[in-house]
Amino acid sequence: xxxxxxxxxxxxxxxxxxxxxxxxxxxxxxxxxxxxxxxxxxxxxxxxxxxxxxxxxxxxxxxxxxxxxxxxxxxxxxxxxxxxxxxxxxxxxxxxxxxxxxxxxxxxxxxxxxxxxxxxxxxxxxxxxxxxxxxxxxxxxxxxxxxxxxx
Amino acid sequence: xxxxxxxxxxxxxxxxxxxxxxxxxxxxxxxxxxxxxxxxxxxxxxxxxxxxxxxxxxxxxxxxxxxxxxxxxxxxxxxxxxxxxxxxxxxxxxxxxxxxxxxxxxxxxxxxxxx
Numbered sequence: 001x002x003x004x005x006x007x008x009x010x011x012x013x014x015x016x017x018x019x020x021x022x023x024x025x026x027x028x029x030x031x032x033x034x035x036x037x038x039x040x041x042x043x044x045x046x047x048x049x050x051x052x053x054x055x056x057x058x059x060x061x062x063x064x065x066x067x068x069x070x071x072x073x074x075x076x077x078x079x080x081x082x083x084x085x086x087x088x089x090x091x092x093x094x095x096x097x098x099x100x101x102x103x104x105x106x107x108x109x110x111x112x113x114x115x116x117x118x119x120x121x122x123x124x125x126x127x128x129x130x131x132x133x134x135x136x137x138x139x140x141x142x143x144x145x146x147x148x149x150x151x
Numbered sequence: 152x153x154x155x156x157x158x159x160x161x162x163x164x165x166x167x168x169x170x171x172x173x174x175x176x177x178x179x180x181x182x183x184x185x186x187x188x189x190x191x192x193x194x195x196x197x198x199x200x201x202x203x204x205x206x207x208x209x210x211x212x213x214x215x216x217x218x219x220x221x222x223x224x225x226x227x228x229x230x231x232x233x234x235x236x237x238x239x240x241x242x243x244x245x246x247x248x249x250x251x252x253x254x255x256x257x258x259x260x261x262x263x264x265x266x
Binding site: 027028030031034049052055056059060063066111113114115117118120121124125 | 176178179180209211212213215216219220240244247248249250
């Protein structure tokens with residue numbers, strides 16, 4: 001599981017570039033999050049390697065949200081970046097009030113392993129990340145800072 | 152890079168060594184299909200299985216989890232599962248997760264079928 005730490009406080013949101021995306025909490029829709037991540041990372045002037053890193057990191061963030069309440073509602077993603085090259089992503093699972101699909105999710109033996117791998121991936125790819133659940137609302141977030149391209 | 156690549160798995164006939172050529176993106180939506188195909192191959196009996204990821208543009212933790220589960224199962228039966236990987240970002244992902252020490256990673260499927 002992601003660490004239970006608070007999401008970053010955004011200061012002066014109007015100083016940031018901001019993109020919001022809402023998509024069904026459905027595994028089939030996660031490609032939309034990856035596409036948006038790639039576009040935003042490019043806009044934030046991240047290098048090619050970091051664009052790929054952000055695609056994967058956002059995918060892992062969404063997987064964490066899907067796992068918290070599978071099959072119900074929307075995933076709301078907020079992506080913000082500044083001119084200094086700091087990019088924050090906060091994802092929130094917005095339940096639709098309907099029943100979750102917990103009963104219909106096949107329990108695979110590799111699921112705990114995937115969770116561990118997800119944690120390793122996020123630890124390696126982003127500068128910070130975490131998750132919390134306040135009042136039954138699940139959130140996950142990450143922060144990535146622009147790196148100088150390696151020679 | 153930014154478009155959804157169609158996921159497809161094709162089993163190439165090769166005497167004694169099945170080769171699964173995977174195309175597209177292996178994510179939480181598509182990894183169950185890969186899991187099912189690998190489980191069927193493993194159930195067929197011990198041996199070497201090649202998973203060719205040359206045309207895979209993206210793989211996440213769920214896809215890696217499927218591959219690690221499969222390699223454990225196949226090795227428990229006395230066989231092996233080998234990966235063919237040429238994409239730099241997938242090689243990097245295997246390294247940062249430590250899975251490059253778990254899998255036999257090769258750059259060409261013809262090398263992978265060599266005993």
